[in-house]
Amino acid sequence: MKTKAALLITGAGVLLLSTAVAQRRVSNEEASWAQKPIQVPKYTPPHKPHTKIADVRAAHKGEANWSQIAVDDDHLRGEYIYSAPGTKVSRRFHPDTRGWWVVLEGEIRFEIEGQEPFTATRGSMVQAPMQTIFSMETVGGKPSLRWEVNIAKAKTLYPKDVEPPKMPGWEWIPVRLNRKPGAWDNGNKPHINLFELAKQPDYRGGRFVHDDRAVSNIIYGNASKMPPYDPKARGHYHPECAEFWLIMTGKIMYPIEGQKDPVIASEGDIVYVPPFTFHAPRFYGDEPSCRLAMNGYTNIAHLVDAVQPH
Numbered sequence: 001m002k003t004k005a006a007l008l009i010t011g012a013g014v015l016l017l018s019t020a021v022a023q024r025r026v027s028n029e030e031a032s033w034a035q036k037p038i039q040v041p042k043y044t045p046p047h048k049p050h051t052k053i054a055d056v057r058a059a060h061k062g063e064a065n066w067s068q069i070a071v072d073d074d075h076l077r078g079e080y081i082y083s084a085p086g087t088k089v090s091r092r093f094h095p096d097t098r099g100w101w102v103v104l105e106g107e108i109r110f111e112i113e114g115q116e117p118f119t120a121t122r123g124s125m126v127q128a129p130m131q132t133i134f135s136m137e138t139v140g141g142k143p144s145l146r147w148e149v150n151i152a153k154a155k156t157l158y159p160k161d162v163e164p165p166k167m168p169g170w171e172w173i174p175v176r177l178n179r180k181p182g183a184w185d186n187g188n189k190p191h192i193n194l195f196e197l198a199k200q201p202d203y204r205g206g207r208f209v210h211d212d213r214a215v216s217n218i219i220y221g222n223a224s225k226m227p228p229y230d231p232k233a234r235g236h237y238h239p240e241c242a243e244f245w246l247i248m249t250g251k252i253m254y255p256i257e258g259q260k261d262p263v264i265a266s267e268g269d270i271v272y273v274p275p276f277t278f279h280a281p282r283f284y285g286d287e288p289s290c291r292l293a294m295n296g297y298t299n300i301a302h303l304v305d306a307v308q309p310h
Helices: 012-016 019-025 053-059
Strands: 005-009 066-072 076-083 088-092 099-105 107-112 118-120 124-128 134-139 144-151 191-193 205-211 214-221 243-249 251-254 263-266 270-273 282-284 289-295 302-305
Touching (some): 066 270, 107 124, 124 205, 243 263, 263 270
Antiparallel strands (some): 005 302, 066 076, 076 144, 099 124, 099 144, 107 134
């Protein structure tokens, strides 16, 4: 029987480090045995290693309003949503989950309970905690494109003065739930913008969403400041959950276990890696790059090789 030892790393901070640095930092840790399927996990629809925004746009050419799901697994659901000017999302809330959005183009006017209304533009990251009423409208005379994420199978409720949508096989009944808008704790903010944050000297990113059932980390940097690429370094894998990324600016290279060539992803693209699949993302190209990492665990474990493969 062949076995390989793996080291276990936890904590969001490792996301901001290269795999090589992470491995050096845990070099004194005693190795642990970790299960790893002999066959590389397969992708199931709608998931694929690389969803190109150019291909998504082409599939919906000529449509004024469209949406396309790119992530729908046991933990999270993510979709692109393209809206014509004037398109509105009525007032609503999620009873038990946090939702978040990234604006890829255009302008979206958000109203979030307890906050002053604001207009989000390219690079904006917006979120609404559980039981917090929100609405949005595409403004500015041009279409908007956003990436929307919530917990898998999240439900949506509506205030009494809003007419809910028809749902075949379901009825809407009046309820009370002792609703209390979610707290803005753990560093969560209603609205931040990457390009404003990146004006800070030596900006490297940070946590955007910190939730009991989800996390999203901003990872920003430049390829010139990374160690040379080593094709033998497999990176890390996650045993409990898939991970995916939205490229927010620049390009990111993804060597992914089971893929013949590394993925080179550009702004607006989604890259997805199933559980138990080694991956080693790195900044790519001459310009600064940023990926927004998303998964279903607050401090997901990163398992790296204890012995470097030959």
